[in-house]
Amino acid sequence: AGRLADRVCVITGAASGIGRATAERFLWEGAHVIAADLDEERLATLEGVVPVVGDVSREEDARRMIATAVDRFGWLDVLVANAGVIPLLSVTEAEGRDFDRVMAVDGRGMFLTCKYAIEAMLVSGGGSIVCTSSISGVAGQARQAVYGPAKFVATGLTKHLAVEWAEHGIRVNAVAPGTIETERVVAARVEPGGPEYLEEVLRAHPMGRFGSPEEVAAAILFLASDEASFVTGAILPVDGGYLAR
Ligand code: NAD
Numbered sequence: 001a002g003r004l005a006d007r008v009c010v011i012t013g014a015a016s017g018i019g020r021a022t023a024e025r026f027l028w029e030g031a032h033v034i035a036a037d038l039d040e041e042r043l044a045t046l047e048g049v050v051p052v053v054g055d056v057s058r059e060e061d062a063r064r065m066i067a068t069a070v071d072r073f074g075w076l077d078v079l080v081a082n083a084g085v086i087p088l089l090s091v092t093e094a095e096g097r098d099f100d101r102v103m104a105v106d107g108r109g110m111f112l113t114c115k116y117a118i119e120a121m122l123v124s125g126g127g128s129i130v131c132t133s134s135i136s137g138v139a140g141q142a143r144q145a146v147y148g149p150a151k152f153v154a155t156g157l158t159k160h161l162a163v164e165w166a167e168h169g170i171r172v173n174a175v176a177p178g179t180i181e182t183e184r185v186v187a188a189r190v191e192p193g194g195p196e197y198l199e200e201v202l203r204a205h206p207m208g209r210f211g212s213p214e215e216v217a218a219a220i221l222f223l224a225s226d227e228a229s230f231v232t233g234a235i236l237p238v239d240g241g242y243l244a245r
Contacts, residue, residue, distance in 0.1 A: 004224065008073040012056050014035035015046065063116050066079070083106075084132065118165060134151040138155060154174055
């Protein structure tokens with residue numbers, strides 16, 4: 001049997017990148033996967049999941065993502081709160097609405113999905129939540145004054161929720177990925193100033209390469225599974241040594 005055999009798991013932002021790799025790994029490990037995303041078309045290309053189209057920043061949609069798991073399978077074991085937008089804007093380029101949007105999705109959306117997941121997990125007697133934070137949710141970086149603070153919400157929520165719900169059998173952890181080779185990173189190679197920026201970011205990763213979505217999915221799997229049964233409130237770097245500097 002797989003490491004998540006028959007576990008009921010909601011993954012947000014599951015249509016692409018880290019969320020998609022996580023959904024595929026969880027399926028392989030025997031989980032029932034409820035895959036939530038805004039992008040209906042890409043979500044439809046993910047086989048073997050229960051798809052839910054919705055926006056995590058909208059209260060009703062976040063509630064529905066969790067309710068789908070409970071209605072369909074009876075309970076919820078795991079939430080991977082991963083949906084996010086990643087604007088790489090310097091504070092001088094950004095406007096208030098850029099900050100509001102990233103806070104709505106990466107901040108409020110994570111809050112709402114965690115809230116409804118915890119309510120469901122309390123009914124079934126426990127569970128495990130894994131939030132996708134970032135190295136930008138732990139340390140400072142250039143061009144991240146919009147995105148970075150939203151990722152600090154992820155690490156903050158992780159710690160506060162972990163402490164409050166530990167005695168109810170709910171573990172809450174986060175991964176802090178370094179730069180991961182998703183389509184966005186690949187696209188940045190041909191943007192103006194992109195290659196120089198990526199070169200600089202690469203130098204900050206001691207392993208001298210970017211990570212893959214599958215490498216982040218493996219860390220999420222560990223935290224979600226029973227193998228991490230005494231791990232809560234942890235922020236696990238998956239960053240080729242970035243945060244160790
Ligand atoms: P991605 O763009 O490939 O995937 C993000 C997914 O989230 C997309 O499918 C998108 O449609 C979905 N999404 C966006 N807004 C949504 C909303 N409001 N409601 C529901 N779904 C929504 O990006 P990714 O790189 O896989 O990022 C996933 C997570 O990993 C994000 O939280 C991001 O901050 C974090 N992260 C990424 C990196 C990286 O280098 N790629 C590094 C550290 C952390």
